[in-house]
Amino acid sequence: MLDIKRVLMSAKSHKRGDVYPLETPRGATLDPDRVLPEYPRPTMVRPAYTMLNGYWEFAIRPIPEEYRHAQALSTGRVLNMLAAAPEPERYDGRILVPFSPEAPASGVGRVLQPDELLWYTRTVDVPDLDELERLIVRFGAVDWACSLMVDGKPAATHVGGYLPFDADITDFARGRRSLRLALCVYDPSDAGVQPRGKQRLDAGGIWYTPQSGIWQSAWYEVVSAVHVESLALNGAANGTLRIEGALADPHGLLREGDSIDVVVRDHEGRDVAAARLPIAGRRVRGAIDVAHPHLWSPGDPYLYDVDVAVCARGLLGRQDALSSYCAFRTAEVKRDESGVARFFLNGSPVFIKGVLDQGYWPEGLMTAPSDEALVHDILAMKQAGFNMLRKHIKIECARWYYHCDRLGMLVWQDAVSGGGAYSPWHTSRKPTLVKASWDRFRDDTPRHRAALSSGSADYRREWLETTRDMVLQLAGHPSIVTWVLFNEGWGQFDAREMSERIHELDPTRPIDATSGWYDQRCGDYLSQHNYFRPLTVDCDRRVPVGYAQERGNRAFVISEFGGWTQAIPGHTVSPYSYGYGNFPTLDAWRDAVRRTLDEAASLEALGLAGYVYTQLSDVEEELNGLLTYDRRVNKLA
Known part of the structure; x- marks a missing residue:
């Protein structure tokens, strides 16, 4: 019924009016000089990095005239627009990164419109680099399309509001003590067709305040000239650890026979598996076995530490080294003993x-x-x-x-x-x-x-x-x-x-x-x-x-x-x-x-x-959470 x-x-339905200020206990202690300081990517941790969270300068400007009357710009036209847009002669004020301008914590409180561009700029110190090191600037996520410039010169473009992107800015950094980064962002929100989630310009009900620009952490790090770009470690319940990775090699230093070393350690720091895997065409694929693996589950979330190092002769004895972690478990849907299809973890129905x-x-x-x-x-x-x-x-x-x-x-x-x-x-x-x-x-x-x-x-x-x-x-x-x-x-x-x-x-x-x-x-x-x-x-x-x-x-x-x-x-x-x-x-x-x-x-x-x-918490007008939006009240407790 x-x-x-x-x-x-x-x-x-209704038209949303003004919203009241609200803050979680964690937001109340937000320190602008130390915003989200933790290393943003725990599956690939390197020691030499500098966080770029904190205050940047921002500006909001109209998109160029020739693009203003299009209903939905193609991705190609968006990138052309970003490349042609002139950087503002002056900026409007400060924005606290990584909070988008629509978020109260950003200090801006302004919804970017589909006919506007959002600009960021910041000057960063340049670390000392030798000839076998690279400087990579990383953004956890920027919504939606963006163009990065370094000292006024194009450096990189990216499309996609929910995934990270990197830019190698080494060639700009050689011989410099500082660099000025400028990021130009276009985000039409739901006036466009791009993946956007629950964001809507006319927010209300199940649709939430739109947001634009940098909304996850930014940082830069120094890496070796040959370095791991991506890494996935997938452990099965039988103890097999599948390793897939991609490497960057801008200098063409990789040679036949170069490899990566992988070492797996348990909670006591003991080596439980190790392997040297060949690099083929800047990619690594392989598997190693851990005997009698301690399986991961919600009741026992056991993680193994993993060290990875690139062994490339062109690095002259240096290594790109990073730390990660893995776990062993199997997830599948299959029939139980009664013939009913269920979710199974490590061979048992859950x-x-x-x-x-x-x-x-x-x-x-x-x-x-x-x-x-x-x-x-x-x-x-x-x-x-x-x-x-x-x-x-x-x-x-x-x-x-x-x-x-x-x-x-x-x-x-x-x-x-x-x-x-x-x-x-x-x-x-x-x-x-x-x-x-x-x-x-x-x-x-x-x-x-x-x-x-x-x-x-x-x-x-x-x-x-x-x-x-x-x-x-x-x-x-x-x-x-x-x-x-x-x-x-x-x-x-x-x-x-x-x-x-x-x-x-x-x-x-x-x-x-x-x-x-x-x-x-x-x-x-x-x-x-x-x-x-x-x-x-x-x-x-x-x-x-x-x-x-x-x-x-x-x-x-x-x-x-x-x-x-x-x-x-x-x-x-x-x-x-x-x-x-x-x-x-x-x-x-x-x-x-x-x-x-x-x-x-x-x-x-x-x-x-x-x-x-x-759902987990209230969100804006949706008040069906087990927790209040500010997380100060657990309604179910």
């Missing part, structure tokens, strides 16, 4: 008890105010009895995944959605009212792609590139046990083909191809959202296609449900409230939440493989 009252509550995690904070929006803020959310959910966080339509900073790895929290990682303006009928109203539509709407025809806002070839290309790079960037994190490709039809297209491509790229993790509705009989889960009907288990009667067909039934999960709302006075940013339920007291809300969670857990005996409760 459809709950009409909840449906009507979900359909409420019932998924998850929470939807948007990753937003009042002072930083998508940027956590501190490393402690990341840890707080993970521990709060772990202590509440959950074993999984579904990182929703966002690629988080690398340190969040590191904390999930070391604290023992499973992660379902969403791809970032985008495309044109979403159709409320196709993405919300029709599937809400007509459940039969959930598995009767193809996503591989031009007309249906247009209905799902994925008609743009630029969007489809960038979605695939971003998702592929996401998988490659995050592959070494043992906490990540499922990739989620599409959510509620937002920008969905060709889910069967995309599942096959991601499975080919990473066959070690299950895939949730279509979370919510518009199932295409692919992936490892039949994944439904259920906010408006009694919770039930739907048998997967449709024969799966592609690689999933080998295993027969897919596991059934309720990948979103709940959403009960409770406002806590003094801990909200808006007078408006989005969510479901109208409880007279906090105790009544707690009873409803616990009853709903118990109801979902009881379905395990009927074949449910797991659930995802909505």
